[in-house]
Every structure is written in structure tokens, then in C-alpha cells.
Amino acid sequence: MNYRLGIDVGGTNTDGVLLDEQMNVIHSLKTPTTEDVETGIYNTINQLVKEANIDGEKIKFAMLGTTQCTNAIVERKKLNRVAIIRIGAPAGTAIKPLAGVPDDLKNILGNYMYIVEGGHEFNGDEISILNEDHIRTIAKELEGNVDSIAVTSIFSPVNKTHELRAAEILRDVLGEDVSISLSSEVGSIGLIERENATILNASIINVARMTAEGFEKALGNNGIDAKVFFCQNDGTLMSKEYTLKYPILTVACGPTNSLRGASFLSDNKDAIIVDVGGTTSDVGVLVKGFPRQSSIAVELGGVRTNFRMPDINSIGLGGGTIIRVDGDSITIGPDSVGHRLLEEAIVFGGSTLTTTDVAVALGKMNLGNPDRVAHLDKELLEAIYNQMVEMVEEAIDKVKTSGDDIPVVLVGGGSVLFPDKLKGASKVYQPENGGVANAIGSAISQISGEIEKIFSISKENREEILNKAKQLAITETIKAGADSEKVEIVDMENVPLAYLPGNATRVKVKAAGDLAID
Known part of the structure; x- marks a missing residue:
């Protein structure tokens, strides 16, 4: 018998x-x-193997979901020294790189910025010839001064030849030690947002490398020689090599893993998932077993970006959320005692009234010492609890796209706080092992690949171009580590861009497949 190991590293x-x-x-x-982080991962693996009483050598696949890259951006810690090259002069000089980025982050990332002649029109025609001499001069200036380079060219999702050529020249001068991120491989249409996403991707490559090496070391120290994969934020996996190239895709993989795990545990492909943690509840929508993606630009650490992200509605309500009562006024959160719940909640001998205390006092859950909350006013507790339930029901309503009742799955350590009937839910599921839905989501995931490009589509070439796009997505999926025999298209959309001439159409295709065993 062989096994899969799933690990999800959260803040608590x-x-x-x-x-x-x-x-x-x-x-x-x-x-x-x-x-x-590495010590926590080691402890988890060590304890799992011992308590399950299995041979670590029989673990063949190991999957990691982690918040490390997100935290690095938000906390401005351990970021790479990045050079920013925009290919787009003279057309793209009106707005400088890092426009609108918070000053503290700009001070870290904005020391080496260049705008070079080149770039393309929406239809793939050159705006101007790439200034290769300028790229070569920049490369010599950067030698020994930066860890990674973010290259963004105008309309590179349509024609990426200038980005590829720039990368070639940079690699010739700088060798393999400097990481190069190309915007055509990271973001979507929209120069500034795509450039921002590429810069952030370049800034967290060292963090991703340290996390990957830490995971492999923790496995090795437990005698496990497994094939390693990392979770990305669309609910699928990528290889270590792919992760080190596109670490930005790990951002927000925690809530996504919970959605995928909830889908697996409840056997629901189309549902609303509520993941209740210690501080927040994350509400997302499953469509055909995968998280619904956000269709708007997303801010990450104060930076506006356009790489794909799950559509998650987070509210400040979890197992450690602090309750304040002032006369007739009840305030729930948004602050939380977080990982200090076992010291600060009243049922554990503390003095802070939390949502956990309310649920225990009302007999909704059994945790700590119920005698410590027996003196609390039942009418007041009922009012607080009803308000907590209303907050969740409102969050569910916000992510719905129709008035119909649909299945709701409650997972996460704090899911026991809530009842088995909620407004807007056709049925409420609270599956066994829901407390570790995120780790289960990482362990059961498939590999995926995605492409997004603008094509000039007419009636005559429509089918040919869409088939070409599908094949590109399948190729990306196999490159990421999928079994070439088990890849299928899971999502496809094509949107005509009325503001551009020439039948311009944005085509987005996603493929997914099982892990390649070899």
C-alpha cells in the first residue's frame, strides 16, 4: 500500500x-x-507517520500548501532584490513602473527600473524594434546587484517574442544565477497590473526556494523519498520547478485547498464552502469541483495585480473572535484571540468572551470547561449566537449568483460553531475530517495548466484557433507534471474585445490531469 501526504501551513x-x-x-x-516553518512541517510529518503506524518509505507523493509567499509580500520580509525592465518605449513611458505601489514596497523593489524600446500592438505587430543593445547594457549594470529580473512587454500575451529575446540576452550576460520572470507567463491583459504581478513573482522566488527546500528536508529527515508538489490557487498542483518559476501562483492556496477538500469530503462539485478558522471565515464557490475565479483585478499587499485568484469573501468571524457587549449593543470581532484561544477564552480559564465561549455555553459544542460559562445570561448568548449565524448567512448570500438555495459545506476547525440549517442553503454538510479539509485538498489535487491569449478570430478560423488554444493548455499541464494520457480541458471561455479592431477575442483555457506516476 502506498500513501499520499498532504500538508497545509497556516498562520496558527x-x-x-x-x-x-x-x-x-x-x-x-x-x-x-x-x-x-520547516520545524512545524517536520513535527507534523513525524507525528503523522508515528500515529498512523506506517512506513514512511511508502509515502510516494507529498503535497504542500503554504502561506509563506503571501506573508513575504504582506509583511515585506525576505524579498528578492529585483530589477524591473519594461519593453515599451516610446509608447509605454507615460506611467512609470510601480505606479500606485505603496512607498514601503516601492523602496524595496524600485532601485533598478528601466524602460526599453520595443513592444507590440494588440494584433501582434511591432510598435518598435527591440533595443537589444540597451538590454545588454542593463544586464551588465545589474551583474551582482540583483537576485531576479521582471520583464514586461506591451501586449506580450499576444506576442511574447520581445520578452523571450530580452530573457535570452539577460541569460547570456548573467548566467543561470539570476531568476527571470516574464509577464506573458504570469499575468493577464492589462500592462500595469500584469507588470505588478510579474514584479511580485520575481520578488518571492527566494522565499519559494527556501520553503521548497525546507519541505524536502523535513521529508528527508523523516526517511521519506516522495515526489514533491506544491499547491496553487486554482485548486491544483505544480512541480517544484514550476513553483520556483511561478511562486505567485501559491498565493491564496489555503482557502482554495479548503474548497477542494470540502468538495471531496462532501462529494459536492457545485456548492458554497464556508471555511471557519480561528480569526476569519472564508466563503467561496465551487464550480464543477474547482473554485470560482475572481473576474476583477486583485490587490495583494497593497499592489493591484491581474493574475488569477479564487473569488473568496472573508469575514472577521472565527473560533477565537472576540465578543464585546456594551448595554444593548453587541459587537462581534473583527479581532480575534487567534492561536491564544486556549489561554484567553473563558472556557479555558481566560477572561475574554469569544465565539467559542458562546457556543459552549449554549451547548452547541463541547470544549474546555462549560462550568466556567454557566453563569452567562442565556438570552444575551442567544442574541449573540443569532448575530453570528446571520453574519455567515449574509456572507453566503453575497457569493451567490441566483436566489436559489444551494448546498453549503462547513469545514475548518471552527465549523462546529454553526448549526446544520442556514438560510439560503438547500442542505448544510459538516463532513467528517472537515477540520483538516485544507490538508486533504492539497493531497487530492490534480495538476493543471492554463493559457490566456488574444487571438484574431473569424468564422473561418474559429475552430482551428480554439483547438490550438486547447493544445497549448494541455501542453502547459503536462509541463507542470501531469500524466499526458489523463489530461482534459476543464474550463474554456472566449470573450470578443469590442474595443479592439480585427475580431480580437480573449481566449482562456484551463486543463487538468492526474499526477504522472514516473
């Missing part, structure tokens, strides 16, 4: 799960996340 806990070949949960647990 590191969750782990072991699955067998039939995807049955063998064992799961939570351990505290440690400062260096």
Missing part, C-alpha cells in the same frame, strides 16, 4: 493528512506552526 496551525491509494483518510492532525 500546520495541518497534515495521510491518504491511501483509494483516497481514504488514514490519519490527520494539527500541530502549531513554528517560526521557521
Whole structure:
């Protein structure tokens, strides 16, 4: 019997799960996340293997979902020294790179910025010839001064030849030690947002490398020689090599893993998932088993970007959320005692009234010492609890696209707070092992690949171009680590761009497939 290991590193806990070949949960647990992350991962793996009493050598696949790259951007820590090259002079000089980016981040990332002649029109025609001499001069200036380079060319999702040529020249001068991120491989249409996404991607490559190496070391120290994969934010996996090239795709993989895990545990492909943690509840929508993607530009650490992100509605309500009562006024959160719940909640001997205390006092859950909350006014507690339920119901209503009742799945450590009937839900599921849905989501995931390009489509060439786009997505999926025999198209959209001439159409195709065993 061979096994899969799924690990999800959160701000408070590191969750782990072991699955067998039939995807049955063998064992799961939570351990505290440690400062260096690697120790927490090691502890989780070590405890899992011991308690499940299995041979670590039989773990053939290991999947990691982590918030490390997100945290690096938000906290401005451990970021790479980045050079920013925009190919777009003279057309693209009106707005400088990093426009609108918060000053503290601009001060870290904005020391090497260049705008070079080149770029393309929406139809792929050159605006001007790429100034290769300027690129070569820049490369010599950067030698020894930066860790990575972000290259963005105007309309590169349509024609990326200038980005590819620039990368060739940079690589000739700088060798393999400097990482190069190309915007055509990271973001979508929209120069500034795509450039921002590429810069952020370039800035977290070292963080991704440290996380990947830490995971491999933690596995090795437990005698596990497994094929390693990392979770990305569309609910699928990518290889280590792919992760080190596109670490930005790990951002927001935590809520996504919970959605995928909830889908698996409840056997629902189309549902609303509520992942209740210690501080927040993340509400997302499953469509055909995958998270619904956000259709608007997303801010990350104060930076406006346009790479794909799951459509998640987060509210400040979790197991550690602080309750304040002032006369007739009840305030729920948004602050939380977080990982200090076991010291600060009243049921654990603390003095802070939390949502957990309310649920225990009303007999909704059994945790800590219920005698410590027995003196609380039941009428007041009912009013607080009703307000908590209303907050969740409102969050569910906000993500719905129709008035119909649909299935709702409650997962996460705090999911026991809520009842088995909610307004807007046709049925409420609270599946077994829902507390570690995020780790399960990482362990059961498939590999995916996605392309987004602008094509000039007419009636005559429509089918040919859409088939070409599908093939590009399938190729990307196989490159990311999927079995070439088991890849299929899971989503496709094509939107005519009325503001551009020449039958311009934005085509987006996503493919997914099972892991390649070899």
C-alpha cells in the first residue's frame, strides 16, 4: 500500500493528512506552526507517520500548501532584490513602473527600473524594434546587484517574442544565477497590473526556494523519498520547478485547498464552502469541483495585480473572535484571540468572551470547561449566537449568483460553531475530517495548466484557433507534471474585445490531469 501526504501551513496551525491509494483518510492532525516553518512541517510529518503506524518509505507523493509567499509580500520580509525592465518605449513611458505601489514596497523593489524600446500592438505587430543593445547594457549594470529580473512587454500575451529575446540576452550576460520572470507567463491583459504581478513573482522566488527546500528536508529527515508538489490557487498542483518559476501562483492556496477538500469530503462539485478558522471565515464557490475565479483585478499587499485568484469573501468571524457587549449593543470581532484561544477564552480559564465561549455555553459544542460559562445570561448568548449565524448567512448570500438555495459545506476547525440549517442553503454538510479539509485538498489535487491569449478570430478560423488554444493548455499541464494520457480541458471561455479592431477575442483555457506516476 502506498500513501499520499498532504500538508497545509497556516498562520496558527500546520495541518497534515495521510491518504491511501483509494483516497481514504488514514490519519490527520494539527500541530502549531513554528517560526521557521520547516520545524512545524517536520513535527507534523513525524507525528503523522508515528500515529498512523506506517512506513514512511511508502509515502510516494507529498503535497504542500503554504502561506509563506503571501506573508513575504504582506509583511515585506525576505524579498528578492529585483530589477524591473519594461519593453515599451516610446509608447509605454507615460506611467512609470510601480505606479500606485505603496512607498514601503516601492523602496524595496524600485532601485533598478528601466524602460526599453520595443513592444507590440494588440494584433501582434511591432510598435518598435527591440533595443537589444540597451538590454545588454542593463544586464551588465545589474551583474551582482540583483537576485531576479521582471520583464514586461506591451501586449506580450499576444506576442511574447520581445520578452523571450530580452530573457535570452539577460541569460547570456548573467548566467543561470539570476531568476527571470516574464509577464506573458504570469499575468493577464492589462500592462500595469500584469507588470505588478510579474514584479511580485520575481520578488518571492527566494522565499519559494527556501520553503521548497525546507519541505524536502523535513521529508528527508523523516526517511521519506516522495515526489514533491506544491499547491496553487486554482485548486491544483505544480512541480517544484514550476513553483520556483511561478511562486505567485501559491498565493491564496489555503482557502482554495479548503474548497477542494470540502468538495471531496462532501462529494459536492457545485456548492458554497464556508471555511471557519480561528480569526476569519472564508466563503467561496465551487464550480464543477474547482473554485470560482475572481473576474476583477486583485490587490495583494497593497499592489493591484491581474493574475488569477479564487473569488473568496472573508469575514472577521472565527473560533477565537472576540465578543464585546456594551448595554444593548453587541459587537462581534473583527479581532480575534487567534492561536491564544486556549489561554484567553473563558472556557479555558481566560477572561475574554469569544465565539467559542458562546457556543459552549449554549451547548452547541463541547470544549474546555462549560462550568466556567454557566453563569452567562442565556438570552444575551442567544442574541449573540443569532448575530453570528446571520453574519455567515449574509456572507453566503453575497457569493451567490441566483436566489436559489444551494448546498453549503462547513469545514475548518471552527465549523462546529454553526448549526446544520442556514438560510439560503438547500442542505448544510459538516463532513467528517472537515477540520483538516485544507490538508486533504492539497493531497487530492490534480495538476493543471492554463493559457490566456488574444487571438484574431473569424468564422473561418474559429475552430482551428480554439483547438490550438486547447493544445497549448494541455501542453502547459503536462509541463507542470501531469500524466499526458489523463489530461482534459476543464474550463474554456472566449470573450470578443469590442474595443479592439480585427475580431480580437480573449481566449482562456484551463486543463487538468492526474499526477504522472514516473
